[in-house]
Each structure stands twice: as C-alpha cells, then as structure tokens.
Amino acid sequence: MDGRVTTEDTAICSAKGCRLPAVWVLAWNNPKLHTPDRRKTWLACDDHREHLSNFLDLRGFLKDVVTLEDWHRSAADG
Template identity: 75%
Template structure:
C-alpha cells in the first residue's frame, strides 16, 4: 500500500477504502456541499449508520465511481 492509497476513515483502521460516504451537516454546510468519509467493506455499515442517525448521510458510492465522477466534473472531496 502506498501513501497515495486512500484508507478507511474508521478510527484505527488502516485498510484501503473501497467506499465513499458523502455527507453534510445542514447546520454548517449549504445543501449542495458534500464532505466525504472513506470506508473499507468492514466499516461501511458502521460509518453509514453513524452519519445516518444524525441525518447527515447523503450518498454511498464505490470509490472508483466517485473518482470517475470527480474526474468528469472537476469535483474534489473533503
């Protein structure tokens, strides 16, 4: 795994990410703004639930698809 390999956002996890969880906090962000967390297969559900119960989760997309979309429209995560 190189330093460029995206890793899971779960605390203590160092596994390569395969999912992007797009979210926003409506109290802080405009409706179109998307922050991102990355998830491995094992932590996808846990992180999705964490964001979902708060009403923050907007989309869960495979990392390769997110990167393809970003390349097409110039979007960056974060």
C-alpha cells in the same frame, strides 16, 4: 476529499484505528453548518461501511454512498 491517504497515495478507511484500503466514499453534510450542496466525505473499507453509514444516517447527515472508483470517475467527468 477528507479521507486519509498513505504515503503511497492509497486511500485508507476513515474509521478510527483502521488501516485497510478504502473501497467506499460516504458523502455527507451537516445542514446546521453546510450549504445543501456541500459534500464532506469519509472513506470506508468493506468492514466499516455499514457502521460509518449508520453513524451519519442516524444524525441525518448521510447523502450518498458510492464506490471509490465511481467517485473518482464522477469527479473526472466534471
């Protein structure tokens, strides 16, 4: 995952200057650079989820928005 992590392994929001814990995973890819199945990720707190989602969606990059809990569960399932 591309999101930032503190020394306590707490996922932190990817918004510039934000230090709040992440709650959301925004999965995206740039079709000019990545294969269709590749997923990059940004992490978002509740306050920045809409802003970061809109930024990616306007560029046609946003693929999925899920809770961090669901993202970890999906990764554990394989």
